[in-house]
Amino acid sequence: MRRSDTAIASLALLIVWQAAALLLHNPILPGPLQVLLAVVRLAPGALGRHFVASAARVLLSTAIAVGLATPLGLAAGQSAGLNRLISPIVYVLYPIPKIVFLPIIVLLLGIGDLPKVVIITLILFFQVLVVVRDQAASIRPELLLSVRSLGAGRLAMLRFVYLPATLPAVLTSLRLSVGTAVAVLFFAESFATTSGLGYYIFVETWTRLAYVDMYAGVVAMSVLGLGLYFAIDGLERLLCPYLFLE
């Protein structure tokens, strides 16, 4: 996606928003400028604190999910025996919307950061596991043999073949699931907690009818999702330059 295209799309959205605000002329839909000023005003205080709390939860969950799912996916992709063992489990668990476990997780783990991190980790874990496994299993045997013939041991195969071969798939799965992760975080933070953007939007502003501040929270949550998406894009360009050749 070209930068100029992204900028034009953002501008168009802002114009539609402004037009809707003017037409509706009601405090429940403030205009973008008003909200932007609120973001600037609130960012050093409550909004910034809740943003950091939410971002930390997503980043930590992502790190844990990738850290757990990648080795397991690589192992399952290489070992038919292990794959036979975990495939049926994944097959059953993968399509279940993990968010339905949220009440149980909250009951078991209480309030605080842990249940949020666990639910997001759970969602990302299966996404990453499935793509890493499939990718590791689909590496051409010729490639594996030719690198092995150079004298590569297990570590060298991992470092020079399996990790670089699966990296694009990991990043793609994260890009596809980061939106879900932020959405689930929003929901998970809307009760049984005192920090995070979900809490800020639902409890601190929505219930107080502080519309402009609530919109500032919505913008912050959108920025979080967009920022993660762009960060993954940037990582892919940095780590997989061969995918972006002219």
Place this chain on the structure above:
Amino acid sequence: MIEVSNLVFAYPGQSTPVFDGFSWRVERGEAWTVIGPSGCGKTTLLYLLAGLRRPDSGRISVGGADVAGRGPCADAALVLQDYGLLPWATVWDNARLGLRVRRPYGRAGDGLGAQAQFWLERLGIAELRSKYPSQLSGGQRQRVALARALAMDPAVLLLDEPFSAVDALAREDLERLVMRLWADTGVTTVLVTHSIEEAVLLGQRILVLNRPPNRSVTIVENHMAGDISFRAHSEFVAKCLELREQLSDVLQP
């Protein structure tokens, strides 16, 4: 240089072994080609020599060292038909790969890269070093694969249909290159091919494999190998016919 004695090898789950009491010998500096019907075990033989497959019984030694079942053979370098290069690594990183995989977490020093650089220059692809495989032609890719193999300074060069995925002109170019390398370095080569012409062009001695199980060895001697000008010679055509007859004998039920 290569000694195979009483080799027995079968793929798991297959009742007919590919090799059954197969013995074969390659002297230092010889250029061999291996030909036979598809499924005859040409590629399997190379994998066994490279230490990538473990024989069920028998002995294989390369450069005096036993390779059977000890993992990849350090004295043999393997070049495959295609897909042997890492798509995510540049030409330079691919060419150094053999040197790097032996110390995966160390820093690849300049001394280790000198061999790779030498061969990239020698094969005329040094200016491509920052390109990725997808940006190269088939012929250029195989040159990189050759440079990577030669940078390891192998005693034996094993080539598995190395030119069958490139167009006719690039193929002739690569054949010429292999002949020159063989003449200059005297590296022992074993080249698997399905082309009778290529077998005669590049093989001082030609190993003809049967439909499995391979028990005895059929060898066609060929003093014309290594000179591309023979291609138009009547003797060359006669040798190709001889080899074709050998192959059709093999294919008789």
